Amino acid sequence: MVHDRIPSQLRELAASTQAVVFHRSLKGPPTGSFRSALTRDLASILEVNPDVEWWSPSAPAIETEAGVHVPDFEMSDGHGVRWLLDAPDRRVLDSGRFKKAAGLAGFRYKVLSRQDIYDGHRLQNARDLLRYTGHNVPLGDRVRVLAALDENGSLTFSDCLSVIRETQPVAALASMVLQRFVEIELDDALIGPETQVRRIRG
Missing domain, CATH: 3.40.1350.10 (Trna Endonuclease; Chain: A, domain 1)
Structure with a gap:
């Protein structure tokens, strides 16, 4: 070989x-x-x-x-x-x-x-998210995601992606997680369409 x-x-x-x-x-x-x-x-x-x-x-x-x-x-x-x-x-x-x-x-x-x-899925999820560190989320997309979460309490990852229109949806949502606008569970499973997204306040 x-x-x-x-x-x-x-x-x-x-x-x-x-x-x-x-x-x-x-x-x-x-x-x-x-x-x-x-x-x-x-x-x-x-x-x-x-x-x-x-x-x-x-x-x-x-x-x-x-x-x-x-x-x-x-x-x-x-x-x-x-x-x-x-x-x-x-x-x-x-x-x-x-x-x-x-x-x-x-x-x-x-x-x-x-x-x-190495226990759980946190490290792999961290690696996936950190690819998008520094990605700029346009104001319009950020407001739309936060407004949708305010209205619904929580949404799936795929639902949040559907309201992002001005930039790459996955990159934008990952950047919002890293910047602590929203939160997701990192330990239980790999990030996927059904992952729940919630707004962070304060």
């Missing part, structure tokens, strides 16, 4: 290059460079978490008696709490001691599990 003739070093380089690819962000930096596919996937999860205000892959170093550790992410939640986060493939010398040192520096610390990232 052709794949078998590709040197292993080139395959590893291709895999590492793929690992740092990330879509444009609303809550993080314009571009992202990550040390692994796991950290890239965690960034996608942070991007669609409504409790996350912002995140950064440039976390501060925390020093303990066990050594200096630089977490994968710094994150602020909706209550203003600052977090230091590590992906599940990160080896921390002494997580208990580091958690205490992070607390003294004004942070909470957590190592996420693979289940936090």
